[in-house]
Amino acid sequence: xxxxxxxxxxxxxxxxxxxxxxxxxxxxxxxxxxxxxxxxxxxxxxxxxxxxxxxxxxxxxxxxxxxxxxxxxxxxxxxxxxxxxxxxxxxxxxxxxxxxxxxxxxxxxxxxxxxxxxxxxxxxxxxxxxxxxxxxxxxxxxxxxxxxxxxxxxxxxxxxxxxxxxxxxxxxxxxxxxx
Numbered sequence: 001x002x003x004x005x006x007x008x009x010x011x012x013x014x015x016x017x018x019x020x021x022x023x024x025x026x027x028x029x030x031x032x033x034x035x036x037x038x039x040x041x042x043x044x045x046x047x048x049x050x051x052x053x054x055x056x057x058x059x060x061x062x063x064x065x066x067x068x069x070x071x072x073x074x075x076x077x078x079x080x081x082x083x084x085x086x087x088x089x090x091x092x093x094x095x096x097x098x099x100x101x102x103x104x105x106x107x108x109x110x111x112x113x114x115x116x117x118x119x120x121x122x123x124x125x126x127x128x129x130x131x132x133x134x135x136x137x138x139x140x141x142x143x144x145x146x147x148x149x150x151x152x153x154x155x156x157x158x159x160x161x162x163x164x165x166x167x168x169x170x171x172x173x174x175x176x177x178x179x
Contacts, residue, residue, distance in 0.1 A: 005078040005161030008088075009153050012130040028058035074127050076154055078102070078161035085127050085152065097127055098150065100140050102165035106147070107139040108174060122146040129153040 035051040074097070075086040085098040107117055116137045122145040128135045131153065138150040154162075163171060 003078070003080075003161055003164075005076075005157050007076045007155050007158050009074045009076065009129045011072040011074065011128075014130050025062065028062060032058060074129075074152070076152065076158050078158055081165045083162065085150075087127070098125060100142060100148075102162050103167060104140045104142070105138055105162075105166060105170055106141060107137075108166075108170060109137060111135045111137055111151070116149070116151075119147065121149040124149040124151075126151045 032051070032055055035054055039048055039051055071090045073088040073091070075084075075088055075094075077084040077086075081101050081103055083098075083100055083102050084096070087095045087097040089095070109115065111132055117139060119139075121139075122142070125148070128151045134153045135151055136154060136159075138152065140148055140150065142148045159174070163175065166174070
């Protein structure tokens with residue numbers, strides 16, 4: 001029977017999430033002020049109704065969209081030779097973010113400064129907590145795409161669950177070449 005390991009990692013709200021939240025609020029406030037000024041210039045019932053509809057829509061969108069932007073978690077799972085990452089948004093919506101076979105890992109290590117291999121990758125995914133001190137990089141080969149880079153934040157249980165399926169070179173690098 002294959003081992004199963006699981007971990008849930010919450011993404012910290014970084015600059016990008018805060019910027020998107022602020023931009024969304026600013027855009028709706030500017031749009032609402034524009035329609036209020038239009039109503040003051042041309043006081044017709046159509047503009048009042050249109051302004052109220054836009055305000056109501058803005059409130060609904062802001063109450064639904066802002067929590068979803070800021071509450072993102074990643075669910076890491078190791079099941080046999082497969083590594084799965086699901087993206088959980090606002091603890092309601094789950095999307096498959098990534099799946100690959102562990103024996104396809106070509107390079108892996110803890111991120112310490114700027115030690116990520118400087119190559120061209122077909123795809124780069126940052127599915128980490130946003131904290132560089134607990135993050136790892138992983139270079140793996142995906143069929144049809146080529147070399148891909150993953151940045152993620154696993155705990156020791158996930159890394160030890162991946163160990164039996166790693167190549168010998170990766171096991172020596174990850175577990176025996178500690179500095």
